Amino acid sequence: MTDSAAIRTYWDAAADGFDTEPDHGLRQEATRAAWATCLSSWIPKTAADLLDVGCGTGSLSCLLAGAGHRVTGVDLAPRMVDRARAKLAAAGLPGSFLVGDAMDPPTGEATFDVVLSRHLVWTLPNPAAALREWVARLRPGGTLILVEGRWRQAGQFAPYVPGAESLPWNGGVSAQDLTDTVRPLVAGLRLEHLSHRPQLWGGPVTDERYALIAHL
Template structure:
């Protein structure tokens, strides 16, 4: 792990350590809701989520637990141990079966050809350059042929400022080339809060790519 990677992981861990344990809405982490992302609910409702599911960058588990409550088999991964502790505690309180594991999303070799669906609600936009390429290659490795990857990322029309990378259509198209077919790429919104702002609908992209 490089110094930069370590700093990023330490940042997310420090944010989650400041979270209350009662699942309060937004709290310290603007991306951490006490409910699933509306886009995840929408995708599940139209049958776009099926089979063995990976929630990449699951945080405290709201998306994974929503899907588990709907009868899906879900594995959530995150690099922040405290986030995973919150997720496991929520699962226990709600009586839900979901697997949560600490992992670097850029190395998913232990999950080779395991998943039929991936949801990424705000992870890709935290990576850039080589890290982003490694992450997408790791998703390809972890997916079975025909698997769908659903990416939700802050868009280039979101207000400028600190926080995640604002992704353009070109960023996304160039990220999913060899080994993928892009089936959906449209503007949407994500629920959350950018640094210093209130909870709101943030301009975002929804991309669905199909693994060859």
């Protein structure tokens, strides 16, 4: 099994360089605009209460707050959360960011119109339980958005932390496997394949990348 302290340490150490990846930092205008377009097509147009689980340095949270949504971000790594807070503050945008485990976000009894997670479920020791927890945080008619994939490096390199090879979805999760897990929890869902959209990633990719958009 993975150790949560080791995972926290890993992502804390990654925080300084995290935004250098085009799809993490969204520093290029074309990449930022591509993500803004996707988010606006997945999320209700009216202002929503939104939980960004595994928010990292807050790049998607920043886009969403800029679009008028009320954002709460959660990440296990304190240094990621620090950067998310600083990013929204620098942009003059409101947002609440909490340090906590994505398996059980520390948001108390709060519920949300939207729960969003990007590139996170592969890191979780029990992703099915996390998905049930996230769905439970949604209001009636709410939306669950999962941006995921099956990464090209899966199985090619040593585990990123000790024990990661035992994770159920180490290296990513296929659209079919994620669909099979989410479908019993929701009223309906759809897939949007994203591998063919290089502007989202800062260049072409050859692995499987997609968004799953589900509704209660």
